[in-house]
Amino acid sequence: MARRPRLEPRETRAEATQAFLGRAADLAAEFAAGTPPRRIRSFSEAAPDDLRPxxxxxxxxxxxxxxxxxxxxxxxxxxxxxxxxxxxLDQRDTVLGSGEVLAETLRALDAACPVAAIAVLGSPVVAINSDDIRATVAALGPELGKPVVWVRTEGVRSAVPATGGDAAAEALLQLVETQNGPREPGLLNLLTSTRSPELAALAGQIEGLGWRVNILPAGARVAEIALAGRAEASLVLAPDLLGLFAEGLETRFGVTRLDVALPLGAQATVAVLRRVAALGRATGGGGPPAPPRPLSEPLAGRRLALALPTAWGLAAAELIGDLGGTVAVLSVPHLDRSHAAALGSLAERWPDLQIHVGEGQGFELAGLLRRTAPDLLLGAGDAVVVALRQGLPAAVLDPARLIGAAAPEVLTEAVDIALARWALVRGAVQNARPGYTPGWLKRSPDWHIKQEVR
Structure with missing residues (x-):
């Protein structure tokens, strides 16, 4: 059995960092100068692994x-x-191995559920007992008469959880390879990890240009994933998790990856639709959409904190600036070379913008919010809880809601919700147990982020 290429961690493949707290201008300068220094945490409040994504x-x-x-x-x-x-797996399996247990579980799942394919995901325990998942997968596929693929999440390969997106992308590409066929003109892959009404509306606009849209992997069936290699182009709406999937479709199957900004707001959405329309004219699609209306400034005077997936956080920060607001804090799970241009643009706009890189590090975010005192926070639920405990208005913002021309309205609505509900939750927050003791909050939020010695 030929040895498969090693799955590179994000730190190696894209020079990713998952530990930083400082000025946007300083981090942008490190990326511009070449390879940025690698940083580690000597203390981590949480350490998500690549199995979860x-x-x-x-x-x-x-x-x-x-x-x-x-x-x-x-x-x-x-x-x-x-x-x-x-x-x-129990303690004995951890020490002695458990290949037969894996095979029995595969057979039991196949017998119990009408699935079209099976994916096997490893865990850190597999790095201890050295079970050969690949051999089991290769043997069970022909036996079960359906694709069985290996998702390489075993061990602790990376400190950047998004590496799990790369492992999932590799598995998805194996499903494409099993049923590859001739090109299907007019088929476009819309790569996303979530679905929303805004996503459906964007798909409808693309279909209005003469395309058939294949939304995957979120909500797609295995047969639709198999069609991905026959498409003419791919539009990626989750670049931090599915970028490697788009790259694989391009290099292995010749499916063009559309190099465009995320469709967040009218201007960016029109740019995406014009790019698609330029391809679609060859298949009888409609013309490009009309230019967007000029933006007003409904967020003028507002200082916001954002806690979003990296690509969406960078794009949302730019849109907030276009709407007259200021982003004081941007908290993202990781940053890598693919984000360097967007980070540089933000650094030019707000050199002193505080960039927080780290997933599940509530103490760091709490200390940063206390120091910078923004007006409110928008973002993920765990960050909202941290903000509320620090006496800061906050509201959950789902990145999937930001797709399309209505993103400014979604942002301003989220701001209004955070401020309107603050009076209701303030009393409950004041009587709640504090998230961190006064001693912890006296510490610098980045005291444990160190530069790795190579």
Whole structure:
């Protein structure tokens, strides 16, 4: 059996960092100067691994069975319709190995659920007992008569959880390879990890230009994923997780990746639709849309903090600036070479913008919010909880809602919600247990972020 290429961690493949707190201008200068210094945490409040994002992506495929090879607790996942089984390894399995347990679990899942394919995800325990997942997968595929693919999330490969998106992308590409066929003119892949009404509206606009849209992997079936290699182009709406999937479709199957900014706001959405229309004219599609109306400034005078996935956070920060607001804090899970241009643009606009890089690091975010005192925070639920405990208005902002020309209205509505509800939640927050002791909050929020010595 030929050896498969090694799955490179994000730190190696894209010079990613998951530990930084400082000025946008300083971090942008490091990327501009070449390879940025690698930083580590000597203390981490939480350490998400690459299994979680891989599960979040693959669990949205309803007819893809998932088998997590590890202890029962490794089966915690984002909710999704995909059937899930866990091999439930015990102490003996951890030491002596458990290849037969994996094979039995695969057979049991296939017998219990009508799935079109099965994906096997490793866990850190596999790095201890050295189970050969690849050999089991290769043997069970022909036996079960359907694709069985390996998702390489075993071990602790990377400190950047988005590496799990790369592992999921590799598995998705294996599903494409099993049913590759001739090119289908007019087919466009819309690559996303979530769905929303705004996404459906964008797909409708693209279809109005003469294309057939294949939305995947979120909500897609295995047969639709198999069609991805026959498409003419791919538009990526989750570049931080599915960028490698788009790259693989381009290099292995010749599916053009559209190099455009995320369709966030009228101007960016029109740019995307014009790019698609330029390709679509060859298939009888309609003309490009009309130019957008000039933006007003409904956020003038507002200082915001954002806590969003990296690509969406950078794009949303730019839009907030166009709407007259100022971003004082931007908290993202990681930053890598693909974000350098957008980071540089933000640094030119707001050199002193505080960039916080780290997932699940509530103490760092709490200290930063206390120091910078923005008017409010928008973003993920865990960041909203941190902000509220620090006495800061906050509201959840789903990046999927920002797709399309209505993004300014979504942003301003979220700001209004955060401010309007603050009076209601302030009393409850003041009586709640503090998230961190006064001693912790006296510390500098980046005291434990160190530059790695190479």
């Amino acid at each position: 891989a599960l979040a992506i693959l669990s949205e495929i309803p007819d893809l069975g998932l088998v997590v090879h590890g202890p029962r607790g490794c089966g915690v996942r984002a909710p999704g319709p995909a059937p899930l089984a866990v091999t439930d």
